[in-house]
Amino acid sequence: MSSAYLLVSHGSRDRRPEIAMQQLAGLVCNQLPENLNSLNSEHLVGVAALEMSPQPLHEQIQQFAKSAFGDDRKLPQNDQRLKIVPLFLLPGVHVMTDIPAEVALAQQAIGEDIIIELQPYLGSHPNLEKLLAKQIAATKAEAWILLAHGSRRAGSQETVEAMAASLGVVAAYWAGPPSLESRVKELVAAGYREIAILPYFLFAGGITDAIAASIEELKLQFSAVNFQLAQPLGASAELAELIWDLTDK
Numbered sequence: 001m002s003s004a005y006l007l008v009s010h011g012s013r014d015r016r017p018e019i020a021m022q023q024l025a026g027l028v029c030n031q032l033p034e035n036l037n038s039l040n041s042e043h044l045v046g047v048a049a050l051e052m053s054p055q056p057l058h059e060q061i062q063q064f065a066k067s068a069f070g071d072d073r074k075l076p077q078n079d080q081r082l083k084i085v086p087l088f089l090l091p092g093v094h095v096m097t098d099i100p101a102e103v104a105l106a107q108q109a110i111g112e113d114i115i116i117e118l119q120p121y122l123g124s125h126p127n128l129e130k131l132l133a134k135q136i137a138a139t140k141a142e143a144w145i146l147l148a149h150g151s152r153r154a155g156s157q158e159t160v161e162a163m164a165a166s167l168g169v170v171a172a173y174w175a176g177p178p179s180l181e182s183r184v185k186e187l188v189a190a191g192y193r194e195i196a197i198l199p200y201f202l203f204a205g206g207i208t209d210a211i212a213a214s215i216e217e218l219k220l221q222f223s224a225v226n227f228q229l230a231q232p233l234g235a236s237a238e239l240a241e242l243i244w245d246l247t248d249k
Contacts, residue, residue, distance in 0.1 A: 002080050010088065017205045024235040043067050083117045093151065147199050148201075192225075
């Protein structure tokens with residue numbers, strides 16, 4: 001069996017997530033089996049964006065498939081598979097509706113010579129919680145807020161709530177209630193004076209900049225509170241291992 005892997009993110013006008021995606025793809029390349037070492041692995045692990053891209057996702061998938069499985073790649077022609085890994089943290093509309101629809105369009109255009117397999121989304125991996133726990137353990141604080149983006153899809157935030165409960169923190173959402181400010185007010189009212197915020201996002205970008213600005217405003221509003229802002233997940237070998245694990249499920 002010959003497989004290639006396409007990592008799909010939301011997409012952004014900010015260059016930082018795009019750069020981080022390329023770095024992450026390189027780290028996933030390191031997970032490839034030894035029998036693929038002789039091939040140019042950059043053609044076997046690619047990146048695509050659902051939004052903010054000149055091409056719709058289904059066309060990006062087709063283009064990557066051509067690059068990975070074209071005649072010049074010299075890959076085995078039998079049982080060619082393209083595995084799509086959604087790098088999303090919540091099972092929102094993008095994960096449950098938009099990406100499957102784009103994959104179906106790509107499969108229709110490509111035909112049956114290449115089988116496109118949609119893998120589980122990143123946020124479904126049980127070990128993702130361990131990465132967050134490491135960040136929490138590295139910073140001293142009385143209380144933590146796990147700040148996720150949020151989703152309009154009903155029930156999609158249950159995974160965040162469950163993760164927050166398991167980590168012993170409270171959840172808040174950037175794009176919906178309960179908001180960061182409301183959670184901070186609750187914690188301050190409960191007597192906490194050291195509050196840390198963990199952005200449940202893949203990479204630094206426009207939203208994490210906005211979160212940082214919001215925290216500066218909270219510092220003015222609650223001058224007696226010491227606020228700390230952790231980093232988003234970022235491109236790391238540990239994250240690449242989780243992504244690779246999802247391709248085998």
